[in-house]
Amino acid sequence: MSVLDWHDAQHFDRTRDLPCALCARPTPMRSHHGEPVHKVCAEDWNDQHPEAPRHRRGNRDHGTGRFHNDPPKK
Numbered sequence: 001m002s003v004l005d006w007h008d009a010q011h012f013d014r015t016r017d018l019p020c021a022l023c024a025r026p027t028p029m030r031s032h033h034g035e036p037v038h039k040v041c042a043e044d045w046n047d048q049h050p051e052a053p054r055h056r057r058g059n060r061d062h063g064t065g066r067f068h069n070d071p072p073k074k
Contacts, residue, residue, distance in 0.1 A: 001047040005069040006039055031067055042067035 010030065017026035018036035022045055027038045046067050 001043055004039055004043050004046075004067060008070045011039070011070075037067070 006029070010032070013028045013030055013036075017028050019025065020027045020029075020041055021035050021037050022041040023038065025038070027036050029036065029038055031037050031042060049066075
């Protein structure tokens with residue numbers, strides 16, 4: 001399993017926890033698109049779906065792009 005590099009502050013919302021898009025438990029973590037998701041859930045999703053775009057499950061929208069790393073810093 002590859003580990004995501006989410007060191008940038010954009011991945012943490014200090015103001016509130018929202019339900020994770022994948023497991024529905026509260027999280028302050030955010031994806032690059034601002035979607036509430038635990039980093040571990042995002043890593044697990046990427047591992048289980050190596051080539052697939054994200055999808056809809058029931059009435060929950062799981063998005064259209066894979067979770068990705070922060071860009072390299074210069």
